[in-house]
Amino acid sequence: MKKAIAAFISLLLAVFLLMVKTERKLENRLFAAFLIINAIDISGLFMHHFTDSYNLKTFKISAYLLVMPLFYLYVNAVCYSDFTLKRKHLLHLVPFIVANLILVPRLYLAEGATKEDFFKGIWHSPEMFFYQLIGELQYFFYIVGVFLILKKYRKIYLENYTNPNTLLYKWLYQLTVIFLVIHLCIIFKNIVRYTEHRDLFIWLNIVAGTVFLLAACWFILKALNYPELFRRIDSTLQPTKDFTETLEAENKTDETKSFQIAQLKNFMVEKEPFLDPSLTIQQLAHQVKIPVRELSVLINHHLNQHFFDFVNEYRVKKAMTILKDPTKKEVTVLEILYEVGFNSKSSFHTSFKKYTNQTPTAFRNS
Structure with missing residues (x-):
């Protein structure tokens, strides 16, 4: 039966x-x-x-x-x-x-x-x-x-x-x-x-x-x-390791890499592209005017971070600033996570705790 x-x-x-x-x-x-x-x-x-x-x-x-x-x-x-x-x-x-x-x-x-x-x-x-x-x-x-x-x-x-x-x-x-x-x-x-x-x-x-x-x-x-x-990806995309050696073989100098990294970090702070919850590496590459593959190698290889963690770190820093702002005590944690580019409460709490070892509420009250 x-x-x-x-x-x-x-x-x-x-x-x-x-x-x-x-x-x-x-x-x-x-x-x-x-x-x-x-x-x-x-x-x-x-x-x-x-x-x-x-x-x-x-x-x-x-x-x-x-x-x-x-x-x-x-x-x-x-x-x-x-x-x-x-x-x-x-x-x-x-x-x-x-x-x-x-x-x-x-x-x-x-x-x-x-x-x-x-x-x-x-x-x-x-x-x-x-x-x-x-x-x-x-x-x-x-x-x-x-x-x-x-x-x-x-x-x-x-x-x-x-x-x-x-x-x-x-x-x-x-x-x-x-x-x-x-x-x-x-x-x-x-x-x-x-x-x-x-x-x-x-x-x-x-x-x-x-x-x-x-x-x-x-x-x-x-x-x-x-x-x-249930976000799907393009099957033509390849892991960074598959093309890192090829790009490294092009003999880009350390000065060029350092300049691109500084350019990228300044762009993230000044333009705040991470506020877009659906930001992809292709979109960021277009905005910062660095080829997608080069940008991927810079983040995943030279900065030793996944793009996922790289972007969410800036979102967390933005959230930390808001949480410590005395003029925004009435703004809820939920409102803040959407404001800084997250669209999931669970992913915000996971990223925030990974970066600060505290929950957003505990950080605000500390």
């Missing part, structure tokens, strides 16, 4: 994602497909109530090989603003196709009692051992791929953007870790499959499906409550 409820809610969430009006149509469709495939996988324990087709039941088993490719594509779509589906992405179907092809001779083309006998012992067949090997290799290939995407996203984000904060990275990272834990549970469940502990196998199946559903619901609710925090 719990499995049926979990599958139904997954399908309901998928329908909702497909129907909701949003600019993020591609990622919604990918996550909806992800939920649908998981609903099909969850349906295994009660599918026999609705169909006797061995072909359909086997397709349900192999559909699991579509789960991680869909999640991988979803993470790409969420992180990168210019991500689109291309023909090359059809290669993600290869494991699913191979798994079904190896079952063609003894299952899909078999008839009557031969097919029935094979299906009854399918989990002890060489075909299914090969399927499970493909599944495990594929899963860990994609889980590593997702973590690498998130690592690159976080680095590029901190080097090029300020607000909103990095909740997208945190939520996707947490969701991926949860899915990894669920999969470890599934591995244990598959080991139990080959023992006599049938009840434990069913219980683990239910736990894995329920935890997955709760994780998916949690993430969707977060996305709906904080849509402004």
